[in-house]
Amino acid sequence: MQHIYHTQGTCSQAIRFELDEQKRVHDVQFLGGCAGNTLGIASLVEGKPAQDVIERLKGIPCGYKSTSCPDQLARALQEALEKEQ
Secondary structure, eight states: OEEEEEOSSSSEEEEEEEEOTTOBEEEEEEEESOHHHHHHHHHHHTTOBHHHHHHHHTTOOBTTBSOOHHHHHHHHHHHHHHHHO
16 A cells, blocks of 8 residues: 655655555665665665554654654654555
């Protein structure tokens, strides 16, 4: 199922992604943000269980900000898992 999450506190404005039947992450696309970093994140999480991605990325700050693109992805995945229950 495809999801769109509108980010808060980051350079990216939104994150699109899919979760399959096994709750694995696919096709992550950040809209905005640092292209190299967001493409790297998307590549690293491809096919990984959403819960594992959440545990690894949740709480990562960006400089002086209390959130980051990886943290926002973790929040997006958490929200999607809660909606799908």
